[in-house]
Amino acid sequence: MQSTVANVMTTGVSSVTEDTGYKEIAQTLLDQGVSALPVVDARGRVVGVVSEEDLLHKEEFKDTDRDRNYWPPLRARLRSRLTGAGGVLVERSDEKAMATTAAELMTAPAITVKPDAAVVEAARMMERRGVKRLPVVDAHEGLVGMVSRRDLLRVFLQSDDSIAAAVQNEIDYLAGTVKGTDIAAAVDNGTVTLTGTVHHRSTSHTLTRLLNRIEGVVSVDNKLTWESDDLMLPYVGL
Template identity: 50%
Template sequence: MRMKVKDVMTTQVASVDASTPFKDVAEILIAHGVSAVPVVDDGRHVVGVVSEADLLRKEEFREQYYREGYRPPLRARLRHHLSLEGGRGRDKAYGDTAAELMTAPAVTIRPHASVVSAMRLMDEHGVKRLPVVDGDGVLEGIVSRRDLLKVFVRSDDDIAAEVREDILDDPFWAQPHDATATVTHGIVTLTGRMQHRSDAQLAARMTHRVNGVVDVIDKLEWTVDDTPVWKGR
């Protein structure tokens, strides 16, 4: 069974509203041990996200604004100038409330999205956590990189049982076989024989998609090679 965001997300979510002062946002981040919080309106709709990076802009450029001739570190200047937000970074440095500090629109995900989709979305946008919202954009939870790692802490016995019961023992296979699976540290080893080579290949691919599988060692044999033969010119 493919794990969904709803299976790993945190439902007790620290959030702020648009008028929350800078210091209060910082205290909430520290108190809850998180790197970002969603900003919600009166109906709990997510309107943005405030992260540690948003707050640190004020400190990062403070000297640039208030001390003549000061130049921030090269890394800070590059991040500032290459940012897709352009002048928005300078605005955040002056921000005093969540509305002025937040990144909007927020990158969100739905509870029934796959864990893989959440991983890809985080990687694409360079964020560490995603607010989880319903169809109307109402906050239901939050999913972090740490939450996504839960898919890899399943026991070997649990993974092996799923591979055997949901894949190898499924009546989907037209021909009987003696394929089986063993699991060590999340690595699945498939052994035995299947009737067709295409079936063996499909079983290996399906096993790769099981939550918690780190890798698959495919030692399956087959009786009939029914895969198409490529004929080059």
């Protein structure tokens, strides 16, 4: 059974409202020991996320007016550009450097995930959207927790015994449906080592794919031997 976001998320997380001021946001980040906070509207719905990076825009650009020789870091200059109509890059003022409230500072709209989403789905969403954390929301977009990349790593902390039990279930099922299987498995620090024999090479490959899907499995060392290589196309002479 795959773990869901609800199994690994952090609950009881702090949030700020759209009108929360810059200093209060910074203080909350420090007090809570987190790098980002969800922003909720008057109805309690998550509308954005404000992070340390959002607040640091002000630091990057604060000397611009005082010192005409000041040149912001490359990442800051890149963020001061956006894509306009037709894909043309156009300049804009660095709004976040002048922002004073969460509504002005936050990244919006919020990229969120539901509690019943699979951990792998959350991981793919983070990778696809380039974010490090996701607010977890209910059916009404209300905040119920936060899940971070670090939280997702918890699925790999399962004991070798629990992984071995799941591996053995797959082997037992295979032995009951495919003839000619004699397989043993050992698990050490999440690595599964397979030994024994199967009739077809394809059976060995299928088992490896199935075991790699088990949560907590780091890798599969397949040392199985086979009697018939049904993956190699037969040679046809001219």
